[in-house]
Amino acid sequence: MLGPRILIADDDKLVCTTIERILKMFGYEVVAVYSGTEALKTIDESFDVIILDINMPDINGFQTLEFLNEKEIDIPVLFLTGGGSMDYAVKALNLGAYDFMTKPVDDLDIFNSKIKRAVEKRTFVRQQKAYQDNLEREVQEKTAELAVKNQLLEKYSHELENATIQIMSSFQAFLEKKDEYTAGHTKRVTEYSIMIGKQLGISKQDLVVLERAALIHDIGKLVNERDHIQKAGKLTEKEWKEIKEHPEVGSNILEPLVFLQRERQIVKNHHERLDGSGYPQGKCSEELDLLTRIIAVADSFDAMTSRRNYRPNFSKYQALDELKRCSGTLFDKNLVEIFAKMIDTENINSIIDNNF
Numbered sequence: 001m002l003g004p005r006i007l008i009a010d011d012d013k014l015v016c017t018t019i020e021r022i023l024k025m026f027g028y029e030v031v032a033v034y035s036g037t038e039a040l041k042t043i044d045e046s047f048d049v050i051i052l053d054i055n056m057p058d059i060n061g062f063q064t065l066e067f068l069n070e071k072e073i074d075i076p077v078l079f080l081t082g083g084g085s086m087d088y089a090v091k092a093l094n095l096g097a098y099d100f101m102t103k104p105v106d107d108l109d110i111f112n113s114k115i116k117r118a119v120e121k122r123t124f125v126r127q128q129k130a131y132q133d134n135l136e137r138e139v140q141e142k143t144a145e146l147a148v149k150n151q152l153l154e155k156y157s158h159e160l161e162n163a164t165i166q167i168m169s170s171f172q173a174f175l176e177k178k179d180e181y182t183a184g185h186t187k188r189v190t191e192y193s194i195m196i197g198k199q200l201g202i203s204k205q206d207l208v209v210l211e212r213a214a215l216i217h218d219i220g221k222l223v224n225e226r227d228h229i230q231k232a233g234k235l236t237e238k239e240w241k242e243i244k245e246h247p248e249v250g251s252n253i254l255e256p257l258v259f260l261q262r263e264r265q266i267v268k269n270h271h272e273r274l275d276g277s278g279y280p281q282g283k284c285s286e287e288l289d290l291l292t293r294i295i296a297v298a299d300s301f302d303a304m305t306s307r308r309n310y311r312p313n314f315s316k317y318q319a320l321d322e323l324k325r326c327s328g329t330l331f332d333k334n335l336v337e338i339f340a341k342m343i344d345t346e347n348i349n350s351i352i353d354n355n356f
């Protein structure tokens with residue numbers, strides 16, 4: 001096995017050969033070059049120690065070290081020079097040289113111990129670098145692992161949220177199905193709401209909240225007597241009071257679900273009207289956000305265009321006229337205008353057609 005690798009650069013070939021022999025005798029692998037330029041061309045990370053003569057014809061030893069410093073080569077450099085002045089030694093050390101030796105080499109033990117120390121330093125630096133590289137790689141790998149886990153967690157949590165909405169919506173749809181007059185109401189309100197939301201250009205996040213809120217807006221009706229919802233003719237005061245509780249009941253059902261708090265507010269407010277004439281709290285315009293107002297328009301339009309057992313359904317134009325008549329008082333003017341522009345689109349027609 002080869003020993004540590006040393007490069008020696010000296011324009012005096014005799015000195016070079018002598019040092020090379022000494023180093024080989026101590027078990028080192030040696031590459032000898034005869035100028036600073038050659039040294040710079042030859043040096044790579046495989047070397048453990050560099051020995052530089054100071055006075056060389058093309059670029060001297062100091063300049064060679066300056067180039068190595070620029071390239072951030074972190075190999076210990078020992079200067080070897082015939083002129084052993086203090087100025088040279090100080091300059092060498094200021095440039096970051098590891099050691100300074102004079103030639104000829106008289107004491108081989110001292111020479112070898114200096115080389116050994118330099119090799120040890122290089123080994124230490126290499127180990128440090130390997131440790132740091134390893135650490136950085138491990139951190140990168142762990143960060144990447146964590147990112148994948150986070151993504152999965154986010155996906156599962158999203159799926160769980162959607163599953164919760166779907167279960168509630170299925171309950172609602174199941175109960176609607178039992179009554180031919182309300183069948184498909186939730187689905188249609190959701191589709192109208194999404195159409196309006198998209199037309200308005202609301203954010204993707206708001207669109208998700210809008211869809212979820214529409215899917216469960218009547219969840220509170222689960223506790224209403226079916227007879228009251230389906231009743232032909234006028235409701236008694238008590239029955240009407242019970243029906244009017246469904247937004248509040250829906251809000252209570254959703255209370256423990258922390259990820260549905262925006263939807264919960266919409267469910268609670270979907271029968272409130274701009275002029276304060278709605279229920280359950282008689283809130284007015286500034287208390288009703290855009291998504292709630294969208295669902296109010298969609299819900300009311302579907303209620304009017306759906307058949308009821310106590311009255312025939314309105315045509316879509318009659319329903320629109322009613323929305324317009326109440327625009328600004330019960331419903332958001334801008335939303336009614338947007339909905340009016342969509343009234344003859346195929347999407348609206350196909351949603352209404354599914355009503356029968």
Ligand SMILES: [Fe+2]
Nearest residue numbers: 217218270271
């Ligand atoms: Fe409702």
